[in-house]
Amino acid sequence: MTIQSKRLSLFVLPLAIFIALVGLLLFGLTQDPREVPSPLIGKSIPTFNTPDLIDPSRQVTDAELRGHITLFNVWASWCPACKAEHPMLMQLAQQAGIQLIGLNWKDERSAALQVINSTGNPYLFIGYDRDNRVGLDWGVYGAPETFIIDRAGIIRHKHIGPIDQTVWDDTLAPLIKTLQAEPHSP
């Protein structure tokens, strides 16, 4: 090795390592550490049984979620991001082929009902989970969170944070399309 090429490698090698490190750190910056991947993806939905928010005399159970492609949306009246996604949910409620089930999480019934009465109810049913009993089994750690469940009752995706048009167009709509293409299982 001549002196020139040795000098060059002493310059190029650290530079390459530095660039690789910068690349790694930049990639790290694009990752949101608050988005914890759910171990429930690919698993069957947890069973639950919780009172209906609107009609406490009836129960909302996991049976409601089976047999349909379901968006299971965790929300609360104290959560600003839920307010932000509410119009989007109202829009999604019109979509054919999917059903929206809500889980009112760690909330006061009166406050939750006020939100539904004033801004509309996009959900088919809303389970009332004041004490986080249902949320705990679903690994919920914040609101809003949305689980996408296929007809067989398998959790296929979890979206953490509000659903906006971008999230819907880029992630959720294509997924739902593939789920709809899947054959009905007995």
Add this chain to the structure above:
Amino acid sequence: MIKHRLIRGGAVLIIIGFIHTAALGFTLEQFHFDSAQQETTFRELIGKLRCLVCQNESLAGSQAELAQDLRREVYEMLRAGKSEQEVISFLTTRYGDFILYDPPLKPSTYVLWFGPIILISIAAVFMLRLLLRGRSPLNRNDALDPQEQQRLNQLLAATIADPNNPTASSTIAEKSHP
């Protein structure tokens, strides 16, 4: 001026002290255990589990609502006679390994566990090589390359062939009579 600052600083410290004891009191008061052993297990366990909302806090240290719920759950499971391992697997099937401060050893965490050791080994090899090369004069790369050797031979030959050549002889003279 300074006196005022001292008073203000002292007041802040006292208030912080109150907040701290209030927070401690809250977690300590909430639970009653069947045995001292159960309480120790509980304290150890919530120290090992991460709060998912404030990720730099353990369940033991966090006052986030979710941490309170999970503490309650851990407490109820222990009271119901569940083992530490059962509580951990209950939580990891729901929240993932992320809830553990001490990640388990498995293929997806090999890089995490062995990466630093591998990097340190590579660095150690390079450093050893560098140290050994610097110490041993035999390994030092000061041998002449073929071109330099040829030039040396030429110079030596010229000096021997023409001892009266002033430039050549002076070179030799300087070398042989320092």
